[in-house]
Amino acid sequence: MNESTRRLAERRERVFGAGAKLFYDEPLELVRGEGVHVFDAEGRRYLDLYNNVPCVGHAHPHVVRSIQRQVETLNVHSRYLHEGVVRYAERIVARHHESLERVVFTCTGSEANEVAIGMARAATGKRGIVCSDRAYHGNTELVHKLTWAGGRPDPELRAVRFPQRYRPVEEGLSDDELCERYLDDLREAIESLTASDVGLACLVVCPLFANEGLPDVPGDYLARAAELVREAGGLVVADEVQAGFARSGQWWGYETAGFVPDIATMGKPMGAGVPFAGAVARAELVERFRKHTGYFNTFAASPLQAAAGAAVLDVIEEERLDRNAREVGAHLAEGLRRIDCPGIGDVRGRGLFLGVDWVNDREARTPDRDGARRVVNRLRERGFLLESAGAHFNVLKIRPPLVFGRDHADLFLEAFEETLREVSRS
Ligand SMILES: Cc1ncc(COP(=O)(O)O)c(C=O)c1O
Incomplete structure (x- = not known):
């Protein structure tokens, strides 16, 4: 975290009071959004796989x-x-x-x-x-x-x-x-x-x-x-x-x-x-x-x-975003299901709303909340934003703006697979 973002986090905590949660171990200072991307204070671009409020894309x-x-x-x-x-x-x-x-x-x-x-x-x-x-x-x-x-x-x-x-x-x-x-x-x-x-x-x-x-x-x-x-x-x-x-x-x-x-x-x-x-x-x-x-x-x-x-x-x-959600969602789900990684217990969901159930024992289906956190934080470092949720907080929640295309899905799938390899080595 750079110095000015760190100071902003401190000011926020002081004025909001402790306990006002932020996403990620290293909180993100966002300044702009466009389509399926958001940009941080240093101009770095992130692919947004989480935000549904801007469902038609940021700043349409x-x-x-x-x-x-x-x-x-x-x-x-x-x-x-x-x-x-x-x-x-x-x-x-x-x-x-x-x-x-x-x-x-x-x-x-x-x-x-x-x-x-x-x-x-x-x-x-x-x-x-x-x-x-x-x-x-x-x-x-x-x-x-x-x-x-x-x-x-x-x-x-x-x-x-x-x-x-x-x-x-x-x-x-x-x-x-x-x-x-x-x-x-x-x-x-x-x-x-x-x-x-x-x-x-x-x-x-x-x-x-x-x-x-x-x-x-x-x-x-x-x-x-x-x-x-x-x-x-x-x-x-x-x-x-x-x-x-x-x-x-x-x-x-x-x-x-x-x-x-x-x-x-x-x-x-x-x-x-x-x-x-x-x-x-x-x-x-x-x-x-x-x-x-x-x-x-x-x-x-x-x-x-x-x-x-x-x-x-x-x-x-x-823009027929309902059709886009069906088509790109199916493509993304198929790509996720093809990834062979012991942490992936289950891939589920419909349209552009998918969940990856992260486990530390596939056989026993034991939820791995900490593992899911590591994946989320590592993806954030690589420029891909999602979060974990669910009854055990171990489900990687993929819910991008509905203008998310196949090319974005492919980019994410590649980064996701690499991240999983890294996280399982660490
Ligand atoms: C399913 C569901 N219903 C209702 C709400 C509450 O909406 P709001 O935060 O706009 O009050 C949420 C918020 O996360 C939600 O996920």
Whole structure:
């Protein structure tokens, strides 16, 4: 780290207070981004394999111009009529399943999930929430309760083990049997809530189980889970904050996972860095929620958000980034699977959202969090940015801007293979 970056890190820690995390053993001072690249304070270029907020690429000229034009023209809160805001709302609901025909805008994914839970509670008159035991859905007081909730008792919450094939809850089961085992967890959670005076309001789930580590899910778990929740009178919330906007090669993670939610929440890439998020849902859910709460959010549903959001939709549509995610993602996954390295336990994911499960014993599938850290840090030194995540923090998370091309994938694969050789020698 050079002297001025080191001083900046010290100033940051002083003013932020200790504990405000930074990526990498040697933190990175970024000054500029363009397409799939970011540049540090010394002008060094890095290939970005991590950032999904700039999902159409860093500083995309169409997004930059749209935001700039809007800032120059008008920016006010949401209690005025504005053609751009209504047009965006129409476009975003049209992008979703036909049953999701109304939208509430917010600024963050956390707020969108808070709104979704509020809608489910208003519609069902119940309060209970089911989530996965290694989930993250945001940081408001209510939504934060869902963070890694396994083993933490809360009368209004049940956390179920997330479904996975790689480290299954029981070995030797067929795919369908394994799916049933995980669904049994869910049945138990639903029964325990409905038997209490809390009742069942909703299941909240990321369709790709992104924060859990992008597991391969047995059978048709989520479609069956949605049926079970609805049979018990609850609603299904798909958290599309990471999974949405063509990340998996389809517009929404719920399409990839094969179910239709009652409510879908969105965020991160939605405004390309302008804080923009929201929840789409069936008409009666949104209308009841609005009546119930009179929901207002100063910075949400603003002309600026709509301009940024519309530009993001334009680029995904015009540049066919959904197709790019499918094609380049498949090419990258194939390349990763060809690499022969004892640390690679599993390669999984869809579209341009891939995970490499890093292990120190392939046979036992023992998660190697420290090994994953070494790979991440060494790649950063070589100019390739990714991070590790998942239930054991050992999954290399590959989630580049969607304008990531085959040439970028090939460049990364070569550097990745060399890095793995180096790391396994050290
Ligand atoms: C799946 C998921 N949902 C919700 C959130 C919260 O979004 P925000 O940080 O915009 O509040 C996150 C953030 O990482 C997330 O990964």
